[in-house]
Amino acid sequence: MLTILTPTYNRRHTLPHLYDSLYKQGRQDFEWLIVDDGSVDDTMSWVQGCQAQAEFPIRIERQENGGKHAAINAGVRAARGDWIFIVDSDDCLTPDAVECVADAVAEAVQAPESVVGVCFRKADMQGRLLGLPREREPSPWVATPSQAGRRVQGDLAYVFRRDVMADLPFPIIPGECFVPELYIWNQIGDRGPIWFYLDRAIYLCEYLDDGYTRNFRAHLRRNPGGFLLFYAAQIGREPHWKDRVKAAIRSLQCLVYCAMNAADRSRPTV
Incomplete structure (x- = not known):
């Protein structure tokens, strides 16, 4: 089946x-x-x-x-x-x-x-x-x-x-x-x-207004850990150096977002 x-x-x-x-x-x-x-x-x-x-x-x-x-x-x-x-x-x-x-x-x-x-x-x-x-x-x-x-x-x-x-x-x-x-x-x-x-x-x-494709940047900001897994793995999978560099840059961006999100969670609420 x-x-x-x-x-x-x-x-x-x-x-x-x-x-x-x-x-x-x-x-x-x-x-x-x-x-x-x-x-x-x-x-x-x-x-x-x-x-x-x-x-x-x-x-x-x-x-x-x-x-x-x-x-x-x-x-x-x-x-x-x-x-x-x-x-x-x-x-x-x-x-x-x-x-x-x-x-x-x-x-x-x-x-x-x-x-x-x-x-x-x-x-x-x-x-x-x-x-x-x-x-x-x-x-x-x-x-x-x-x-x-x-x-x-x-x-x-x-x-x-x-x-x-x-x-x-x-x-x-x-x-x-x-x-x-x-x-x-x-x-x-x-x-x-x-x-x-x-x-x-x-x-x-079809791509809806609230779907993933049209909201990529927001998804990346909210889910940097998941994207980091992907982009870090892609560095070794991409055959061309330009694509490896792009994956590395995205990985660094994800690391920054991970740090920002951790800081937000640790900030005391009023």
Whole structure:
């Protein structure tokens, strides 16, 4: 079984669009696992209504608000599928997404090497690819997440083996609620090959005003410890010296923010 894992926080107004896209899948052999990260809207009651009518299993796990990375950790622990496809609560899938993933996984498990993930493209709600178009890479193309990110310059839709994700949980940093996903995705790529299908978009998304992409600087300021883990690791992963320098500068910026946040916490309140 494939687990479609959706971390969510106060997204009752966007979840129906995702649910509709799952309902329209050509294959229904998956479970939808929702991890409610402490929502205060009516997410729970809405999901319970969907459970009564859906043709595929829907489960919901609830936790205190800890951030998307903590919700992913909880979802991996609760997942029943052998492969996990993370789909955000404000996005949706093309009608053939599950079929594409199932076909890729079926091929991957027959490979002589231990494939740890398969990956597809993301597109906007009008179907336009995010990032650069595919050029000469074969399909599937074997690469690391960092290599694929540099090639595509846009977000990608990863599907990983649950057992590998379980071995590599996101670190939880006290007082912070975010760790860049690429920090863990790269570690997963260290465990084995990831197959990239750069000619297929199966994931449709848009960037909301309160989303991560449009609020990068604020996220960096609030979560410097998580970003420091990522940028410090990237210094050794980047192949070009300019990118290594950029990662080092970001790491120093994170250290400054860590010190500022520590000073703020230690300042006595009036």
